[in-house]
Amino acid sequence: MASETAGRFERESVKHDPMSWMLAPRQVFDGATAIDACLSRDACLRGILVHGLGLGLDVERAAIDALMAEDDDDFDEREAEYLYGDRPRGIGNPARGRASRATRLRLYTATICDTRDNTMFQAFHASVARSAVEVRKRLSRSLGAELAEVAEIRLGLHEASPLVIALVPAAVIEVIRQMQRDCASPGAKTFEVNIHQSIQA
Template sequence: MKMQINAISRATATMSKPTLPPFLIDPLDLDEPDDEVVVTTRRGLIRLALVAADTASRFEREAVGHDPVAWMIAPRALFDGRSAIDACLSREECLRAVLLHGLSIGLDADPMTLDALMADDDDADDPVPSGRSAAAYDGDGDDVDRRGRPQGERPRLWTSFLVDQRAGGMIQAFDAVVAADRAEAETRLRARHGSAIADAIEISEGFDPNTPMAEALVSPAVADMLAQVAADPGSPLAAGLSVYIEQRFAS
């Protein structure tokens, strides 16, 4: 009987405590010998830092009444029930999170919806439509674009900046929409901001990430996405695109 008790005692001593859920782990506590070890790469850590920074930046910018750290450690449908700190070490989930915050699509979303937005529209793999020459499909023809649509119907990316002084202080805003022409883009932006400040909105075709306002308001991840949309505004990534980023300064 004594030998059995000792054997049980030894087995118990070698067992580690169950892994704690992230919300019960205090990051300011000292490390413990039985803390869970997570093996990753430096690239994975940078992805996690990117998502954390984008989350905090968005919550501050939009005055979201939610703790960014709590968002990072809570399970999300966006990551198939995992938390951001576990999921966003990988590229696919990192891109989902960046897109979610960049487009301000709520605090959670159906992963299939975001995956559809991120779908790689590789034109090199697109087959040449039947009855059309390769030259016309590659954009060398005058009458159609590379998807066989009349050139006049091809959507384009339109971006705008707004600096306006209001009762509560100054507002700086950036918008990006995909529209058929400038008139449609102006109509949509006036509906968003109001016709009273229409003259203060500077609208241009495409996206220039090097302007001071773009550098101040648009994150690198969103800027990269907009550059892709500007290069191919007919791609699935551009479908229904509408970006609004706002920064306020209290008077």
């Protein structure tokens, strides 16, 4: 959160000390300071959204939660199916139509926010695959099985996601958009974007 705060204040020429912001009580964290609150994943995501969208120095928590809920509600039925990969989700087999759609190459994105040992690890991944299972295997190879397990994998690019706002530069967003429009291109199978950062509390 410290890097997000300092980066935003520098980017927007905010005449406010980033550390003072981190140490002052904030409505968005229910009156707690950012340093204390951001040990929680959800609170940290709220802070990232505040700075990523430039929503002033403080906002009501309810407003940020509403934005996060809108992003969560953006799933469609197929995304929900792919999100959990090969993990069991109930009795029965997927419909034939869904199975056939899963064989096509599509753009998938994944975000990870994991906190352990007072360090928050954040990551963004984008690649072209036939299913979320394939993407999760890639993440397992590059980041390890534990982080791959907590990855949120989604069809397409979701630019309103707090971690996408925080981690992915505009120029990279445009490259990903281009690939999303042309997953049949020769370079699609090797296309991959990985952005990581670690924040120590």
